[in-house]
Amino acid sequence: xxxxxxxxxxxxAARTSVLVLVLAALxxxxxxxxxxxxxxxxxxxxxxxxxxxxxTAQISATVTEATGTPVQNxxxxxxxxxxxxxxxxxxxxxxxxATTTLHANGVSxxxxxxxxxxxxxxxxxxxxxNIGGAxxxxxxxAASSLTVxxxxxxxxxxxxxxxxxxxxxxxAPVSFTTTSGSLTPASVTTNDNGEATxxxxxxxxxxxxxxxxxxxATVTITAQSTTLGLAVTPAAPTVGQxxxxxxxxxxxxxxxxxxxxxNWGDGTVEEVGFVSAARTVTHVYNSAxxxxxxxxxxxxxxxxxxxxxxxxxxxxAVAVNVSFAPATPAANGTVTLTANxxxxxxxxVVRYEWVVSNADTGAVLQTQTTTGNQLSIxxxxxxxxxxRATAITNDGRSGTGVTQFxxx
Numbered sequence: 001x002x003x004x005x006x007x008x009x010x011x012x013a014a015r016t017s018v019l020v021l022v023l024a025a026l027x028x029x030x031x032x033x034x035x036x037x038x039x040x041x042x043x044x045x046x047x048x049x050x051x052x053x054x055x056t057a058q059i060s061a062t063v064t065e066a067t068g069t070p071v072q073n074x075x076x077x078x079x080x081x082x083x084x085x086x087x088x089x090x091x092x093x094x095x096x097x098a099t100t101t102l103h104a105n106g107v108s109x110x111x112x113x114x115x116x117x118x119x120x121x122x123x124x125x126x127x128x129x130n131i132g133g134a135x136x137x138x139x140x141x142a143a144s145s146l147t148v149x150x151x152x153x154x155x156x157x158x159x160x161x162x163x164x165x166x167x168x169x170x171x172a173p174v175s176f177t178t179t180s181g182s183l184t185p186a187s188v189t190t191n192d193n194g195e196a197t198x199x200x201x202x203x204x205x206x207x208x209x210x211x212x213x214x215x216x217a218t219v220t221i222t223a224q225s226t227t228l229g230l231a232v233t234p235a236a237p238t239v240g241q242x243x244x245x246x247x248x249x250x251x252x253x254x255x256x257x258x259x260x261x262x263n264w265g266d267g268t269v270e271e272v273g274f275v276s277a278a279r280t281v282t283h284v285y286n287s288a289x290x291x292x293x294x295x296x297x298x299x300x301x302x303x304x305x306x307x308x309x310x311x312x313x314x315x316x317a318v319a320v321n322v323s324f325a326p327a328t329p330a331a332n333g334t335v336t337l338t339a340n341x342x343x344x345x346x347x348x349v350v351r352y353e354w355v356v357s358n359a360d361t362g363a364v365l366q367t368q369t370t371t372g373n374q375l376s377i378x379x380x381x382x383x384x385x386x387x388r389a390t391a392i393t394n395d396g397r398s399g400t401g402v403t404q405f406x407x408x
Contacts, residue, residue, distance in 0.1 A: 033076035033090075035118030039066035042077070043124040044115045046102075050135030050163050052171020053189065057102045057129050059086065061115035063093055070096020075117060083111035083131060108132030108173055108213065130163075132189075133172045133213035137164040141210045141217040143200075147224045147255075147300045152203030155221055157183075159196045159210040168194025174212045181206050205252075226251050226258050228295050228306035238315045239288050240395045247295055248278045258297035258304075265291030265310070285312040318345050318399025322389045329407045331381030339373045339389035339401055348393035349373075359384035359404055379407040 036042070040063055047058040059079065063071045070093070077098035079086040084104045091098040102113055111129045144156040157176065161169040174196040175187045181202025188196035190212075200208055204223045209216060229248035237243045247260060257276035263269050264283050272281055275297070285291065291310045296303055319342045329335045339352050354375050356366040365385075368375060379385070385407070390400040 034072060034074055036063050036071050036075055036120035037065055038119055040064060040071060040118065040120035041122035042115050042117060042120045043122060044113065044127045045124075046113070046127045046129055049128070050130040050169065051102075051104055051132075052169070053104055053106050053108055053132030053173060054171050055104050055131070059100050059102055059113050059115075059127065061091075061093075061098045061100075061117075063096055063098065063117055063120060071117075077115050077117045079113060079115050081111050081113045083107060083109050086113060102129055104131045104171075106132075108134050110134050130213075133161075133174070135163050135169050136161045136172050136212040136215040138162050139174070139210060139212050139215040139217045141208070141219045143208075143219050143221060145300055145302070146220070147222045147302050148202055149224050149302045150203070150226075150304060152201065152223075153302070154199055154201045157198050157200055157208055157210070157219065159188075159190075159212065159217065161190050161194050161196070161212045161215065169212075170194060172196075172212045174210055177209050177211075178202070179207045180204050183208070222252060222255060224252065224255065224299055224302045224304065226255060226297050226299055226304055228260070228297050228304070230293065230295055230306050230308045232293070232308060232310050236311060236313060237285065238313050239285060240315055241284070243283050243285065243310060243312075244280055245283065245293065245295075246278060246280045247272065247275060249275050249297060251276070256299050258299045261296045261298070263294045263296075265293050285310070288312050288314045315395070315397055316343065316345065318349070318391050318393055318397050319343065320389055320391045320399045320401030322387055322401040322403040324387065324403055324405050329379045329405060331379065331407055333379055333407075335377050335379045335385075335405070335407075337375045337377065337387050337389070337403070339391055341373070341391050341399070345391075345393060345397075345399075348395065348397075349391045350394050351392050353390045353392065355388045355390075357386045357388070359386040359406075381407055383407050 043062045045060050051057050061077045065071055073094055075093040077091050079089055079100045084102055086100045086102055088100055091100050109131055111131055112126050114126045140160045142158050159174045161172045163169050170192050172190045176183045176198050181200055184199045190196045206221045207218055209218045227250045231246040233244045257274045260272040260275045294307045296305045321340045323338050325336045341349050352370050354368045357364050385405055387403050390398055392398045
């Protein structure tokens with residue numbers, strides 16, 4: 001009996017040991033991750049293949065057994081990436097699919113996200129995600145103005161980045177370079193509209209290049225070097241005289257014809273229009289003085305000016321000298337009266353108005369208008385004559401000359 005009790009105790013101890021081993025084995029099974037069985041395949045996909053430099057993308061791994069059925073729920077899938085980070089790095093399947101999220105870290109490039117589970121393989125265990133500039137398929141570059149004044153100026157440059165589907169790309173870094181001048185700033189990340197804007201300051205013709213990933217575009221800003229040459233004719237005009245202003249533009253190669261406006265300095269502003277070659281405009285001043293003349297050439301909103309001045313003097317008086325011939329008139333003889341206008345005004349005279357009077361009584365003996373400067377009369381005996389001749393010019397000025405003679 002004692003022997004049976006000893007054997008029973010030993011058996012009980014053995015059974016207890018086996019139970020402990022079984023429980024330990026079961027506990028060990030709980031701590032070892034469940035991975036895909038042999039000959040399983042993994043296919044990795046992404047919700048999007050392009051994200052901003054600070055964006056995220058959901059990544060899915062579909063794990064299938066050799067029979068084509070999804071692996072057991074809770075199968076562990078490990079995710080890794082060469083750019084940014086994935087969270088979680090270890091995900092469990094549900095209906096054969098494990099998901100994680102790729103987080104970009106502000107660096108542009110191509111993130112290769114890989115999924116593994118046991119020895120599962122296949123030809124789609126990775127997926128590439130373009131981050132930031134790497135997702136740029138095309139880029140356009142526009143300027144607020146294609147010209148700057150010759151003295152220098154600032155224009156805004158805006159780059160628009162789009163992906164292969166034509167969608168604007170947010171968070172793509174765009175770098176700008178210029179052949180001259182300065183850019184502020186030189187690198188910009190696209191906003192929610194896929195736009196990156198910088199300011200260019202330059203005083204010469206400049207080419208700006210914008211780059212985002214492999215996409216790039218250029219634009220040329222032309223320094224507006226249009227100048228105007230001004231020449232006034234005559235150099236010293238008088239009131240009422242026609243003044244000519246010759247405008248000669250010098251236009252930069254490839255530049256557009258400027259629109260010219262002339263301010264004559266007396267309150268008159270004249271729109272000349274587009275001037276691509278020498279042009280002459282005219283004006284009449286109605287008062288004497290010194291007048292500043294300013295011509296403004298405007299091209300694409302940029303303006304340059306040229307100035308000169310006109311000194312206008314009062315119109316000179318019309319000086320008339322009246323003579324008669326012969327020196328000793330004879331009774332009942334012909335007397336030729338001549339009105340001589342001195343100086344340049346002679347060419348401007350359009351008519352002469354004559355008044356012949358009796359110098360003793362003041363009675364008017366004859367009046368006549370001629371286009372020539374001579375008048376002939378028959379002289380009466382024993383008469384004193386007073387002759388008045390008035391010369392009238394084409395601009396309305398006049399001058400009067402007087403002579404007197406006696407016929408015995």
